[in-house]
Amino acid sequence: MELVYDVLIIGNGGAGLSAALEAKKYSDNIIVVSKTTPTSSQTSQAQGGINAVLNSQIDSISNHIGDTKKAANQIGDNETITYMCENAADTIKWLDDLGVPFSRDENNTIKKRNFGGASFPRTCYSSDYTGLKILHTLYDTCLKENITFIDEHLVLNFIKDNENNTIKGITVLNILDGVISQIFAKSIIIASGGYAGLYHNYTTNSTATTGEILNIALNIGCELENMEFVQFHPTSLKESRILISESARGEGGYLIDQNENRFIDELKPRDEVSRAIYTKIEKGDKIYLDLRHLGIEKIKESMPQEYNIIYDFTRLKLENDLIEITPSAHYTMGGIKVDINSKTNINNLFACGECASNRVHGANRLGGNSLLEIITFGRVAGKNAGLNTHNITSFNTKDYQLLLLEEQTKISNIYTQPNTMNFQDIKIELGKQLFNNVGLYREEKKLQSILGKIKKWIVSTKDMGITDKSTIYNTDLKEYIEFKNMLDLSLVLITSALNRKESRGAHYRIDHLESKKEFECSSKVSKLDNNLKVELCK
Amino acid sequence: MQIKICDILYTLEDKKESNQNLLSILFTIKHTTNRTLSFRSGCKSGVCGSCAVVVNGVEKLACKTIVKDNDTITPLKNLQVIKDLVVDIKNKNLSLQKSHAQLQSKSKEIISIEDVKKIDRESNCILCNSCVSACPVYYLNPNFIDPFALMRTYRYVNDVKENNIITKLAAVQDNGIWDCTLCGNCNMVCPSHIDIKGDIEQLRNKSAQFGYNNPNINIGFNTNLDFGFNPNNF
Numbered sequence: 049m050e051l052v053y054d055v056l057i058i059g060n061g062g063a064g065l066s067a068a069l070e071a072k073k074y075s076d077n078i079i080v081v082s083k084t085t086p087t088s089s090q091t092s093q094a095q096g097g098i099n100a101v102l103n104s105q106i107d108s109i110s111n112h113i114g115d116t117k118k119a120a121n122q123i124g125d126n127e128t129i130t131y132m133c134e135n136a137a138d139t140i141k142w143l144d145d146l147g148v149p150f151s152r153d154e155n156n157t158i159k160k161r162n163f164g165g166a167s168f169p170r171t172c173y174s175s176d177y178t179g180l181k182i183l184h185t186l187y188d189t190c191l192k193e194n195i196t197f198i199d200e201h202l203v204l205n206f207i208k209d210n211e212n213n214t215i216k217g218i219t220v221l222n223i224l225d226g227v228i229s230q231i232f233a234k235s236i237i238i239a240s241g242g243y244a245g246l247y248h249n250y251t252t253n254s255t256a257t258t259g260e261i262l263n264i265a266l267n268i269g270c271e272l273e274n275m276e277f278v279q280f281h282p283t284s285l286k287e288s289r290i291l292i293s294e295s296a297r298g299e300g301g302y303l304i305d306q307n308e309n310r311f312i313d314e315l316k317p318r319d320e321v322s323r324a325i326y327t328k329i330e331k332g333d334k335i336y337l338d339l340r341h342l343g344i345e346k347i348k349e350s351m352p353q354e355y356n357i358i359y360d361f362t363r364l365k366l367e368n369d370l371i372e373i374t375p376s377a378h379y380t381m382g383g384i385k386v387d388i389n390s391k392t393n394i395n396n397l398f399a400c401g402e403c404a405s406n407r408v409h410g411a412n413r414l415g416g417n418s419l420l421e422i423i424t425f426g427r428v429a430g431k432n433a434g435l436n437t438h439n440i441t442s443f444n445t446k447d448y449q450l451l452l453l454e455e456q457t458k459i460s461n462i463y464t465q466p467n468t469m470n471f472q473d474i475k476i477e478l479g480k481q482l483f484n485n486v487g488l489y490r491e492e493k494k495l496q497s498i499l500g501k502i503k504k505w506i507v508s509t510k511d512m513g514i515t516d517k518s519t520i521y522n523t524d525l526k527e528y529i530e531f532k533n534m535l536d537l538s539l540v541l542i543t544s545a546l547n548r549k550e551s552r553g554a555h556y557r558i559d560h561l562e563s564k565k566e567f568e569c570s571s572k573v574s575k576l577d578n579n580l581k582v583e584l585c586k
Numbered sequence: 587m588q589i590k591i592c593d594i595l596y597t598l599e600d601k602k603e604s605n606q607n608l609l610s611i612l613f614t615i616k617h618t619t620n621r622t623l624s625f626r627s628g629c630k631s632g633v634c635g636s637c638a639v640v641v642n643g644v645e646k647l648a649c650k651t652i653v654k655d656n657d658t659i660t661p662l663k664n665l666q667v668i669k670d671l672v673v674d675i676k677n678k679n680l681s682l683q684k685s686h687a688q689l690q691s692k693s694k695e696i697i698s699i700e701d702v703k704k705i706d707r708e709s710n711c712i713l714c715n716s717c718v719s720a721c722p723v724y725y726l727n728p729n730f731i732d733p734f735a736l737m738r739t740y741r742y743v744n745d746v747k748e749n750n751i752i753t754k755l756a757a758v759q760d761n762g763i764w765d766c767t768l769c770g771n772c773n774m775v776c777p778s779h780i781d782i783k784g785d786i787e788q789l790r791n792k793s794a795q796f797g798y799n800n801p802n803i804n805i806g807f808n809t810n811l812d813f814g815f816n817p818n819n820f
Binding site: 086088360522524 | 633
């Protein structure tokens with residue numbers, strides 16, 4: 049009999065590791081499986097901070113709830129938003145107790161900074177390496193708790209008992225040696241990150257955020273939600289698309305055009321700031337981030353990472369130079385539909401982090417709420433997945449041998465299929481087309497056009513193969529598998545964007561400029577017999 | 587412009603490429619010239635620690651390195667090569683566990699601005715393994731606790747939140763702080779500019795305060811060398 053883990057977590061970012069630590073309190077055998085290595089996840093790039101009301105005499109939880117709901121544009125979920133905001137102080141305390149070195153003020157309390165869309169400064173931070181320090185602290189703690197890590201394993205498929213709509217395990221490709229195997233678990237948590245990587249070369253995200261797990265989950269009957277909502281961050285470096293955190297504006301930085309005129313309140317919600325910048329860039333203007341007036345001392349104290357990144361990648365100095373910026377795909381509000389307990393519509397399957405839709409961000413996310421969401425609901429998912437194992441007394445793994453053979457055959461076929469089109473060329477074109485047509489401004493004609501293109505590319509994948517025929521660390525194979533899922537997931541994104549015939553938050557339709565009452569709800573995506581269905585959850 | 591990656595010479599014709607970072611060049615080569623080329627990547631912005639390689643003998647993050655004509659790119663040293671620029675990195679988990687580089691027993695101390703500053707730089711480590719690659723002790727003794735793990739142990743020893751310093755100090759005595767030659771190679775290559783050597787020295791001082799001695803000095807005195815008159819019987 050194969051080993052059956054209690055809780056299997058897919059993804060080793062902030063959500064996955066929080067889930068692992070919490071699951072450990074309620075069950076024994078915890079395993080974290082990821083296609084990347086520990087601490088290289090997207091969480092490491094979250095710079096600015098994590099929102100929480102720590103002093104209710106100055107700020108209040110209802111303010112935090114109100115700001116979050118406002119940014120969500122009427123489609124945020126009252127229950128999950130309230131839970132997240134009410135537990136925010138406890139979340140910060142949990143992290144602080146694990147060892148996260150949050151910056152302090154003169155009164156020895158955790159320091160807060162201003163972020164866009166927030167009515168009070170409530171973004172707690174650790175210089176501007178907040179995500180990095182949280183991630184590494186969680187990792188250190190996981191090692192202390194003897195959590196098992198299986199790194200560089202790409203998930204190929206889920207193992208599901210269709211009769212009982214119950215998840216049983218995953219099939220994985222070991223990138224290191226090419227071996228395909230199955231891992232079984234009583235509870236599975238998907239914490240695999242978002243899908244902004246679809247906007248290849250037009251995103252601030254890591255190379256790993258290709259979103260294949262969402263597509264695989266959809267294919268086995270998992271419902272997705274609000275997939276049309278993609279946040280474009282206002283400030284990334286022009287050439288490299290490297291993120292310049294909102295803390296730069298939160299600390300008082302200006303956005304100026306090529307005539308050195310400010311043109312927008314820099315702390316408006318990200319969608320509004322991004323559109324204002326993009327509109328000017330489209331007209332041939334150049335947009336710069338200007339921090340010169342803040343002085344070197346403040347810059348180095350409050351944003352050392354920004355300072356270093358900008359110098360390393362542009363050789364410009366924040367205290368002297370203007371930094372040319374452009375908006376880039378940054379965060380995906382949509383994801384796997386979960387309830388307040390982080391449960392999906394499949395038994396024993398949970399989801400948390402950016403890959404999940406808790407509906408706390410709705411149509412647009414506030415800066416500082418993403419780290420809060422992944423830790424808050426990572427812990428919720430971990431606890432519930434751990435408790436769930438107590439209900440499972442028997443577990444049969446024998447029935448799934450055939451599935452392993454099927455996955456092995458699929459991979460073998462990739463090695464032998466024709467390779468007359470380079471999928472990397474199409475991936476570059478996909479990113480460009482998505483940014484231009486499913487980006488800050490959207491319209492029916494363009495969405496339909498790119499939908500047609502992607503459908504043709506999907507047909508052409510039979511002519512796209514791999515050149516690297518080895519089994520050892522074959523990134524050609526890994527990226528090909530990711531790419532095929534990226535094409536499918538792009539269809540989901542575009543179909544969802546087509547379906548929402550209104551403008552709301554980050555989803556801005558130039559052919560439907562107003563928000564409409566009938567769309568004041570989430571959109572749900574499901575797949576039945578290979579037919580994609582997008583409907584409104586009234 | 588020509589660069590050599592793992593003994594294969596690549597000619598880069600596009601002039602634009604002369605201003606690009608190494609990671610972008612690696613992607614271009616993989617997409618156009620050699621699709622079998624394997625390397626790790628992640629954030630593209632110097633914080634995930636995935637893309638460390640050796641450029642002309644010196645450890646660098648590929649994403650932060652501008653390529654020059656005749657550059658030679660090789661995988662990190664002291665770690666087993668899996669393929670091309672990819673090395674075996676399971677040392678990370680092992681050494682961090684061995685050195686107890688975690689908060690083990692939370693104190694109730696109030697944390698001040700200064701307390702956070704004391705561990706600020708150390709907590710910026712991105713676990714890129716550059717220090718391991720540059721370490722001459724690790725080259726001679728694979729059991730040597732990785733420099734980043736020693737540094738991270740100091741980060742927790744120096745953290746006022748930590749009550750259990752003794753276990754940590756005990757964990758880094760053998761194949762640890764006293765075996766380091768304090769050559770400073772780790773400092774030279776650390777992309778997060780952490781004073782790893784200084785931290786190891788601090789760990790030695792702290793260890794001495796808790797009664798540990800440098801075993802290498804004792805070895806010197808315990809040999810059969812005749813130092814002549816020895817009234818105190820050292």
